[in-house]
Amino acid sequence: MFKLILYLLGLAVIVALAIKLMGPRLNNRTKMGLEPYLFILPVLTLLVLLFGYPLLNSFIMAFENYKLTAPNDIYFNGADNFKKLFSDRDIGLVIKNSFIYVITAVSGQFLLGMTLALALRKKFPGRGLYQSIVFLPWAFSAFVIGIMFRWSFNGEYGVVNDLLLKLGAIKEQIAWLGTPGLSLLVVILAMIWMGVPFFAIMYLAALQSIPADIYEAADIDGCGVIRKFFLITIPYIKPTIIMTLLLRTIWIFNSFDLIVVITGGGPASSSQTLPSYMYTRAFASYDFGLASALGILLIAMLGLYSVVFLSATKYNKAGDF
Amino acid sequence: MSPRIKRFFGGLLRVVVLTLFLLAVVLPIYWMAITSFKTNPEIINAQRLTYWPEIFTTENYIALFRLFNYGELLKNSLVVSASTGICVTLLSILGGYGLARYKFRGKDAMLLFFLVTQMIPGILVIIPLYVILSQMGLINTHVGLFIYYLIANLPFCVITMRSFFERIPYSLEEAARVDGCTKYQSLWRIVLPIMFPGIVAVFVFAFIGAWNELIAGTIFISTAEKWTIPVGLKSLIGKYNVQWGVLMAGGVLALLPTAIMFACMQKFVVEGLTAGAVKE
């Protein structure tokens, strides 16, 4: 208990020192006194405090043989956990699935979200009510969505097969969750269904802030719809696009609750991604060393992605989100 | 093509797109809702799928309240989510303002740090946090759960809030200062009212983030009276038996508060978030 308080105080001191070091100024002009601390310190301290310790802990555990089933046998084992990770037979498939999952789900949500936002841009009677309904998927818990999709896509009594058969689109029932490739598709569909409102809301808000006269000027110049979109709309909301894509990719990459609920990673690991793999294998076998190694791997991959993504889209030059 | 015809086709396209989206959203929700009014044998009947219940029953909803204590779950969820929403919003206003208005060297590093907090797999955070909270005696309390939801939703909300602040030109505040307001008065009287839609949006995102979360809810709470809704619904999935009807009923009911909030919020976000477009 005492150790904890010491830890808290120390961390607050570090954070304060760090801020002092950075020498915040208001708009490059005057050096401020205690003011900036008041604003930033609470948030920063909380986050560093409660994320810092787990982060460090995980980093250390990743290089240790840390199994709960052998509590007296904790020792530093170098990169053994990572070697173990990469020598798993299915790791290639799991990584591949992760990429397919993330890229497809994010693109799907992005395109559909953007479409929806554009369609909602102009006022029409009943827009308020419409919006209250069409954004609802985001308000569902992932668990409920997962159950619903798992049940609807069931090969034997699922409503999807029933509808498809009735509409004549297929002749025979499809074993959605029992076919490699298709099972991942169901998860992707669930994720897209859930995530479209997020993009739609963000982009709709961003679109609202584009001044109308720019479009009028473009009209006078004779710009077509397509050109207007790519030369005016996109650059204006570019910061929003970048930030939402980045965040959503990170969230989706790290998510596994939909996978665990809908397919359990199966069949034969065909819908298993890195986080769900961590959840079912490393965590379930009480091998915290392995789980941490996987966690560090995930953070490294996402970190790399973020840095590359931000610099490739010239985030800094585009202004802020 | 004349502009008139172009506009006609544009309008038609819009209607088609809007209809498709509406169907895509409404059909699954309809399916969930209709299932909640069926009896369990009818739901799992593999031979026949009914699109309207043969026996229309409210037994699932009754069971939800009587047997599964839904009223209690609802209360718990509301308490935790509302406090999360409020605190996260307050802190994000502070943090967002600070990040937007002050320039300092570590800004990019800070952004990267916020992003990294989003990259850590949840379990690796939950276990050390459990140890810390138990030392503080906060296990099986809503306070402990609230703390986790706070830090889980803070990074995204701070980033979002910061962007909203940046759309408001500093000249507004300067003008207020010239008129004799102190810094805080200018913030309170001028900036925040314009920001209100953004504040509402952030509140709703944080609220939903806490409302729908499952894993921390099971780990940090031990007794059933303190469960939040997602945990309560999860308990309907037993080892061999799933109470589908009650589960769907619970899912539908859990939707209502958030749906109402969405209905209110969307008005602000969409029609009001033009703060940055204020002309000078």
Place this chain on the structure above:
Amino acid sequence: MKKRLLCTLMTALLALFVFSGCAATRPAQQEEATPAKDSSSAEEAAGTETEESAAAAAGEISLRFIDVSPSPARQEYFTSIFQNFEKETGISVAYESVPWDEAANKLTVLGAANQLPDVMTTWAGWLGQFTSANWVLPIDSYIAGTEDQYTEVVTKITWKSEQELYGGIYTVPDGMMVKGVYVRKDWAEEAGLDLDPDAGWTYEEYFDAVRRMTDTAQKRYGISYRGARGAFDPLLVYLEGFNGGKLYADDGSILINSGECLEGFKTWTGIYMDGYAPKDSVNWGFTEMVDNFTGGLTATLINDSEVAPTCQENMEDGSWMVMPMPKSIDGKIYNTVNAPYSYSISTHSQNPDAAWLLIEFLTRPDNNIEYCRMGGLIPIKKDVANDPTYGEDGPYSAFVKQLNDPGLVVPCAFGPFDFTDMHQGMLHEEVQKYLLGQQDAETALNNICDELEARMKQYLEDNSGSAVEQPKSLS
């Protein structure tokens, strides 16, 4: 210069806190390695003395109890039982619960944080991990002298097996479960099958029944095939039947990869491959299996007695029946016997004696029978094993008969080593790959067997003096 000083100061402080943070968790892990093992020997009298002595010592003890499969019925049952317990002993009990799906994770977190409750309901599959992580207390001394009260199933099978696998007794079963085959009686009659629970059947007859009851035109399949997690469990029992219930030879080499077993493997999986099970079932878990049987899609379902109440709720009386597990080639019925949620005492408990009192109270015959009736289980104490609920006409008769059958043999479990990661992964994934045509049968079976054998041999090496588990029977 000033900046550099500040920097080094910060780094030093940071380093200090990293190490103090790590140190904070490390000793805690080692502390739990010395549980209250010593105190258990001192209280041998507790098992035979009545509650009076306990009440005198109780004072203000309060216990924590965790239920890993809560439901409104169970919660009500336990809350009232705890009230009675408190009246009799003055010890209060807090009822904690976690949904079944999350139970394993919750216990992992609690274990890692040294916060396991006093009494835990444990699933047998977790014991391997719990014992190696030192989270459960051996209760041999508490039980000593009272073995006669328990049915033979408990003493000769459950406890003997625990002693062999883990070197001690760690759990008291809450009720016994044994597997049976649920069958659609009406479809069987239509197909002209004559099924008699008393006479039983062989695996050949079982497979034959499955084939004959499949009728895809009417959307009927013969079996709720288990393809996802746990897929290898019934298959293991079937294959062990070819070796008298054994999984390993005495030196640790595996026995189920023989030619005979490979044929058995192909026959079993052939049921799926030849279309007698829905195509989806390659990824079916418990839920789908049970749902599809009660929902009228499949004709047979291998499962424990716990499913009987579900069938009673959702199906028409007379449309279903329970057959015992099929007999193997040597005429014996190989079947697993276990308790769904056994009671165990955690090593983090501050009051293990009080915890034992609670377990004793819960398993008292009058309390136990009420509990078992509620959950579809078979009682563990001799006094009540002949209750009319379990009589000839009820759905439980097939289960009870198996438990009393001298021809029943409980085959070996996977092993005393930790196999959770296999159970979450390769044990069913290898089979799935074969079912999906991604590899051949021999490879699938060999992959599984090689890994099991490697782990078993490693275990024997690491734990000299230990021996391979033997099959158990009542005779």
